[in-house]
Amino acid sequence: MFRVRKAPSEEHTLANFAYVNKGDFDAGRVKHVTVQTGPARHYIFSIRNDPQIKPGEIAFGVPHRQWAVLSLDQEVRVSPFTFQSSEYVGSIVLSADFNNKKNVTAEPLNADLMAREFSIQFGGQAFSKTMKMAFRFEDKEKNKVHTLSLVVKSIEGFDVNKAAIAANGGGADENAAKPKQIDAGELLPNSVIVFDKEEGSMLNLIGKSKGKSAYRSIINPNWNFQEMGIGGLDKEFSNIFRRAFASRVFPPEFIEQLGMKHVRGILLYGPPGTGKTLMARQIGKMLNAREPKIVNGPQILDKYVGESESNVRKLFADAEEEWRRCGANSGLHIIIFDEIDAICKQRGSMAGSSSVHDTVVNQLLSKMDGVEQLNNILVIGMTNRRDMIDEALLRPGRLEVQMEVSLPDEFGRLQILRIHTARMREYNKMDPKVDLEDLSKRTKNFSGAELEGLVRAAQSSAMSRLVKAGGKAQADPDAIEKLVVNSGDFDYALENDVKPAFGRSDESLNRFLARGMILWGPEVTQILDEGSLLAETVKNPESIGFRTAVLAGAAKTGTTSLAAQICKSSDFPFVKVFSPTETAGFSESAKCMALKKAFEDAKRSKLSVLLIDNLERLIDYHPVGPRFSNLVIQTLMLLLNDPPPIGHRLLVIATSSNRSFLRDMGLMDVFGRVIDVPRLSTADQMINVIRESNIYSEDQLQAIEHKLRSFVEGRTFGVGIKHLLELIDSARQCEPEYRVSALLSMIENIALNLF
Numbered sequence: 001m002f003r004v005r006k007a008p009s010e011e012h013t014l015a016n017f018a019y020v021n022k023g024d025f026d027a028g029r030v031k032h033v034t035v036q037t038g039p040a041r042h043y044i045f046s047i048r049n050d051p052q053i054k055p056g057e058i059a060f061g062v063p064h065r066q067w068a069v070l071s072l073d074q075e076v077r078v079s080p081f082t083f084q085s086s087e088y089v090g091s092i093v094l095s096a097d098f099n100n101k102k103n104v105t106a107e108p109l110n111a112d113l114m115a116r117e118f119s120i121q122f123g124g125q126a127f128s129k130t131m132k133m134a135f136r137f138e139d140k141e142k143n144k145v146h147t148l149s150l151v152v153k154s155i156e157g158f159d160v161n162k163a164a165i166a167a168n169g170g171g172a173d174e175n176a177a178k179p180k181q182i183d184a185g186e187l188l189p190n191s192v193i194v195f196d197k198e199e200g201s202m203l204n205l206i207g208k209s210k211g212k213s214a215y216r217s218i219i220n221p222n223w224n225f226q227e228m229g230i231g232g233l234d235k236e237f238s239n240i241f242r243r244a245f246a247s248r249v250f251p252p253e254f255i256e257q258l259g260m261k262h263v264r265g266i267l268l269y270g271p272p273g274t275g276k277t278l279m280a281r282q283i284g285k286m287l288n289a290r291e292p293k294i295v296n297g298p299q300i301l302d303k304y305v306g307e308s309e310s311n312v313r314k315l316f317a318d319a320e321e322e323w324r325r326c327g328a329n330s331g332l333h334i335i336i337f338d339e340i341d342a343i344c345k346q347r348g349s350m351a352g353s354s355s356v357h358d359t360v361v362n363q364l365l366s367k368m369d370g371v372e373q374l375n376n377i378l379v380i381g382m383t384n385r386r387d388m389i390d391e392a393l394l395r396p397g398r399l400e401v402q403m404e405v406s407l408p409d410e411f412g413r414l415q416i417l418r419i420h421t422a423r424m425r426e427y428n429k430m431d432p433k434v435d436l437e438d439l440s441k442r443t444k445n446f447s448g449a450e451l452e453g454l455v456r457a458a459q460s461s462a463m464s465r466l467v468k469a470g471g472k473a474q475a476d477p478d479a480i481e482k483l484v485v486n487s488g489d490f491d492y493a494l495e496n497d498v499k500p501a502f503g504r505s506d507e508s509l510n511r512f513l514a515r516g517m518i519l520w521g522p523e524v525t526q527i528l529d530e531g532s533l534l535a536e537t538v539k540n541p542e543s544i545g546f547r548t549a550v551l552a553g554a555a556k557t558g559t560t561s562l563a564a565q566i567c568k569s570s571d572f573p574f575v576k577v578f579s580p581t582e583t584a585g586f587s588e589s590a591k592c593m594a595l596k597k598a599f600e601d602a603k604r605s606k607l608s609v610l611l612i613d614n615l616e617r618l619i620d621y622h623p624v625g626p627r628f629s630n631l632v633i634q635t636l637m638l639l640l641n642d643p644p645p646i647g648h649r650l651l652v653i654a655t656s657s658n659r660s661f662l663r664d665m666g667l668m669d670v671f672g673r674v675i676d677v678p679r680l681s682t683a684d685q686m687i688n689v690i691r692e693s694n695i696y697s698e699d700q701l702q703a704i705e706h707k708l709r710s711f712v713e714g715r716t717f718g719v720g721i722k723h724l725l726e727l728i729d730s731a732r733q734c735e736p737e738y739r740v741s742a743l744l745s746m747i748e749n750i751a752l753n754l755f
Helices: 010-014 062-068 111-122 160-167 234-249 252-258 276-286 307-329 356-369 410-426 436-442 448-464 487-497 506-512 522-539 559-570 588-604 630-640 659-664 683-692 698-712 721-732 736-754
Strands: 002-006 018-020 032-038 041-049 057-060 075-081 088-098 126-128 132-139 144-158 184-197 265-269 293-296 333-338 377-383 401-404 546-553 574-578 607-612 649-656 673-677
Touching: 002 062, 010 132, 018 032, 041 062, 041 126, 057 062, 062 132, 111 132, 111 184, 126 144, 144 184, 234 265, 234 276, 234 401, 265 276, 276 333, 276 377, 307 333, 307 356, 410 436, 410 448, 436 487, 448 487, 506 559, 506 574, 522 546, 522 559, 522 607, 522 649, 522 673, 546 559, 546 659, 559 574, 559 607, 559 649, 574 588, 588 607, 588 630, 588 649, 649 659, 683 698, 683 721, 698 736, 721 736
Parallel strands: 002 057, 018 041, 088 184, 265 377, 265 401, 293 333, 333 377, 546 649, 546 673, 574 607, 607 649
Antiparallel strands: 002 075, 018 057, 032 041, 032 075, 088 144, 126 184, 132 144
16 A cells, blocks of 8 residues: 655646655566555556655646545555557547636647647557646747646557557558547547647647647558558559558567667668659658658758758757756657759769768768667658669668559559549549549559549640630630530540550651561561560570670661660550660760669560661661770670569660671670671572552562563672662653563662672
């Protein structure tokens, strides 16, 4: 039995503890006790040791004695108490009033700042319904101190184990993870705190934490991605929760017992428009943390010496102050860096600069995982150039969770399309015949931003039908209400308005295939079959998913057209054409960077084909000397030996008009397959091409064939198909009666020049 005593001072009362001697209960081992004052009358208190309290005594502040109806010298039964996993505070509603009527003020008090201060002062303590307490709030903005009287009106608790499983994508019962009303619970650093004004009070509260708010748990198990405008990122969210947030659901003492440190940093990287920034912003809203600080990387930089580093320190100042005051009971502070590569480039990479970038990186490193380590921060960085980030930032303890936000798959694209058409469907502004599933299949390699742009383009197409032509563009008022976006609008937008950045280079391929594909002999069919086999091998899930090949033939033998046909027939969602004309005038290093970017872009797509045209021109090869760019050759060799990431598949096809060049440069061994493209060497092959031109009659074709057979017989003769097509175009300009002789004369001249 213990005797009731009063708290030694006002400071003891404001701390909201019951005080006992360490010999009775060691507060380092026992956090809470239950005080029994009579039959069925139990009250839970958090305890603290104080040497002023004698053994067999327990001291309370006035609010606690009023709540539990305790009188001085009263004997009570005290025993240790431990909360169950389902008795942790998700949200608590407190009724507030001024403690002293003499200090009443009409000035508004910021309930958000009050909630933060309450969490800092009382994190980890026990609270029960109807409990009374005193709360001292220091309003730093107005430099005033207010003492408030609080009464606990309601508590919503949740099960930390089941909430963690739900957040991690586990199969826990959906209702089990939902919050429920409880009589008592332990306050967590991220518990939601809501202040209500006591009836008849003069208290003036402002802020989001004022009044009756909707419940927000630390991690809401019923989080709806589509309502927040997020689609196709379910897997990424699940992985981030597992690594970064599951540990933050548990009480601080559990984490301390494990000796665990929370994840302090997440790096989201991937192609532009895939939802990295959107995901980071929604993470900040999903968690009951301090208001996220969102900053673009370039905003940190300042022209004055030391200001950039100071800007970084200011971002962490609030978290540092709270950590010094509360330690493990501190709430979570989120700092979001958009375009983090702007300030965190590899140190030493900015030649000739003032080293501002280096010192900013150093400052960020020290704040995230320096001598004074913080366990209450989460830094989220976003970039589409992960290779530019300083490697020291990517190790464990800093941006250790690195999540690629890649292009959405078919299911993800369907989710995104449903999100962006939801409002139209709600108001019957979209034709029910629009098949979103079919659209998701036709939009391979579209990013989330491009899908949103596709919907906007379809809407614009629909609205343009209502605009009257004339001196003033105006819409028909009678037709506006009948406006409906139909399948034709989406088809038009898909064909004309929106093209994916990581899509097919159909314009380049069609330019190479302007004359079509002429099957002049079985040799052409065999080359196309080999190319088709390479594409199928890359697609095969049992293969490594990476093949390289080069089409080698003499000049004007159609190597580029054959390569373009192979790429087009592969039906890969991403087709990239890298031509030397794109890098004309580039320096060696600039050409290497362009080549490297082409490979990186190809590797971002799940299924890609990269066409590298005219290798000789790419490396500046000339037989006189010989002259060539060794830097470009070495870069090309390295890239051709570097497979794509796991789950990504890549086919690389190159063309060359000089087989000996490939051998001399060592490229024959680098390419996995060398496909020879021959010249036309027989009369039948040439006649097949001439017949496709449709400028000769059947009698003329027979005359040409007879002459060619007699001319070619016994000769080693060959002409490239592109060269022969040029001769046919020249003969087309002659009068019809001279076209046969003109063509034969030009073919004979080629043979005489060759031999």
